[in-house]
Amino acid sequence: MTEKVIYQGAEAKICISKYMGFDVIQKRRLKKSYRLKEIDEKLISCRTREEAKLIIEARQYGVPVPIIYDVDLKDGIITMEYLKGKRVKDILNDLKEPERKELCIKIGKSIARFHNNDIIHGDITTSNMILVGDKVHFIDFGLGEKNNEIETKGVDLHVLMEAIDSAHSKYSNCFKYVIEGYKKELKDDANKVIKKIEDVVKRGRYR
Amino acid sequence: MICLGIEGTAHSVGVGVVKEDNTKCKVMSNLIKTYMPEQGGIHPREAANHHALHIADLIKESVKEAKIDFSDIDLVSFSRGPGLGPCLRTAATAARALSLSLEKPIMGVNHCIAHLEIGPGTLDGCDDPVLLYTSGANTQVIAFAEGRYRVFGETLDIGIGNCLDKFGRSVGLEFPAGPKIEKLAIKGKKYLELPYSIKGMDIAFSGLLTAAEQYYKKGEKLEDICYSIQETTFAALTEVTERAMAHTEKDQVLLGGGVAANSRLRDMVNTMAKERNASFFVPSKDLCVDNGAMIAWLGVIMYNSGIRMEIKDSVIDQRFRTDMVDVIWRD
Numbered sequence A: 001m002t003e004k005v006i007y008q009g010a011e012a013k014i015c016i017s018k019y020m021g022f023d024v025i026q027k028r029r030l031k032k033s034y035r036l037k038e039i040d041e042k043l044i045s046c047r048t049r050e051e052a053k054l055i056i057e058a059r060q061y062g063v064p065v066p067i068i069y070d071v072d073l074k075d076g077i078i079t080m081e082y083l084k085g086k087r088v089k090d091i092l093n094d095l096k097e098p099e100r101k102e103l104c105i106k107i108g109k110s111i112a113r114f115h116n117n118d119i120i121h122g123d124i125t126t127s128n129m130i131l132v133g134d135k136v137h138f139i140d141f142g143l144g145e146k147n148n149e150i151e152t153k154g155v156d157l158h159v160l161m162e163a164i165d166s167a168h169s170k171y172s173n174c175f176k177y178v179i180e181g182y183k184k185e186l187k188d189d190a191n192k193v194i195k196k197i198e199d200v201v202k203r204g205r206y207r
Numbered sequence B: 001m002i003c004l005g006i007e008g009t010a011h012s013v014g015v016g017v018v019k020e021d022n023t024k025c026k027v028m029s030n031l032i033k034t035y036m037p038e039q040g041g042i043h044p045r046e047a048a049n050h051h052a053l054h055i056a057d058l059i060k061e062s063v064k065e066a067k068i069d070f071s072d073i074d075l076v077s078f079s080r081g082p083g084l085g086p087c088l089r090t091a092a093t094a095a096r097a098l099s100l101s102l103e104k105p106i107m108g109v110n111h112c113i114a115h116l117e118i119g120p121g122t123l124d125g126c127d128d129p130v131l132l133y134t135s136g137a138n139t140q141v142i143a144f145a146e147g148r149y150r151v152f153g154e155t156l157d158i159g160i161g162n163c164l165d166k167f168g169r170s171v172g173l174e175f176p177a178g179p180k181i182e183k184l185a186i187k188g189k190k191y192l193e194l195p196y197s198i199k200g201m202d203i204a205f206s207g208l209l210t211a212a213e214q215y216y217k218k219g220e221k222l223e224d225i226c227y228s229i230q231e232t233t234f235a236a237l238t239e240v241t242e243r244a245m246a247h248t249e250k251d252q253v254l255l256g257g258g259v260a261a262n263s264r265l266r267d268m269v270n271t272m273a274k275e276r277n278a279s280f281f282v283p284s285k286d287l288c289v290d291n292g293a294m295i296a297w298l299g300v301i302m303y304n305s306g307i308r309m310e311i312k313d314s315v316i317d318q319r320f321r322t323d324m325v326d327v328i329w330r331d
Helices: A037-060 A088-094 A097-116 A150-167 A173-185 A190-203 B044-065 B085-102 B111-122 B160-170 B178-186 B206-217 B222-248 B263-275 B292-304
Strands: A003-008 A012-019 A022-029 A068-072 A077-081 A129-132 A135-138 B002-007 B012-021 B024-034 B075-081 B106-110 B130-134 B139-145 B148-154 B252-256 B279-281
Touching (some): A037 B222, A088 A097, A150 A173, A173 A190, B024 B292, B044 B085, B075 B085, B075 B292, B106 B111, B111 B130, B111 B139, B111 B252, B111 B292, B139 B222, B148 B222, B160 B178, B160 B206, B160 B222, B178 B222, B178 B263, B206 B222, B222 B263
Parallel strands (some): B075 B106, B252 B279
Antiparallel strands (some): A003 A012, B012 B024
């Protein structure tokens, strides 16, 4: 089987591979020899299962995510759709203001859609969003979880706020537009979540 | 330049003298006295009293051991924080008194950053590391990015040392429990499952602490529990350190803090570094724990970069965050 590694992070590598004749992405979690085999195997299979579950569930609620084709719990491999698009991180700064606003509102709506169903992404950054056509796909639910607490939703959005501050610092109003979209779609009172984001900022150690 | 540094953030009071030698740090003396509570944890006032009792003698002895005269000192440095208020104030007061009587400048420094800078200061090949700083109160992964030392991951509840000490106390091991847990862990064979709690780049230990105490109450062997605590917490620490290295694209890792003395933690981080083709560094033990030499060295670096401090501004800061300091000496 041919495979090409397109990204290697600390936890997994992302490969382009073939599955039943067509191009797919495989996320392969890496074994770590520094930790006990019992811990390593359990972490890899749990994290693979949790991630696949979250992606499948998010799709059911209308959030654009890659289609999952296969999950291998033993070796920690998720085989999924190859999204041929552009990372939002790479294009956001080059958009015209009205388009950027529209895109951010769309992102906010999607986040609200999975938050409505207690799905926490865990690493919402513009590197984890792929624009294909006019749809923003969310990838990498590796740090995600199911959680209904407003606190956790606030933390989830706080990650995006920090990501926008660092990668798109000239366009910090982006986060405001994300929140605008988020408010429109969230069933719960979005102001409670927004209040939490402010709390999270204040809460860092020694602040 | 010769600098005398005073450390007193928690249970240790330390005085060190360092000399700048061609941009490297030469430690001329480094004396530490540690407050040992008769029972329980650190009482801030008792610790501060302990520091006040010993600090004058430590200053004299450290100057004597460095084989210098008081008049040879060019700078007095002290840890401004983070730490316990009464302890910080004692060290800062001593620093001010010394600075005024010698008529030499004073410099208040960040304790966590001192733990990082002593690595590049004393170790060859270590110039821009990711620091895994593990001590009683502090558990942080720190690296330089965009003008500051950023905290890429940290504990959300208690420090790893604190976790080990608390477990130790609940099973009758004396403070500090870390070294005793390390010895027991070597004899442990059975892995008991414990919560492995990582949230993004951050880490939490309190759930694991409770679970470990439950195992003890249920009659599991202490050796096995100690083994499982070490394997679980250190694996999680190594994992967040690796994530920070991948994120910042740095290929050096440095250990600091008292828990860095643990061989199993060293092994794990070293293995991780090897797998990433990264270099692994750990300062000598007396420079890993809270000590005056690292405070003196950071004072030297800051002074050389043009930073100055007036006596009236030499106030302590119990909540002095790592990322509050403008790091103008790096680019």
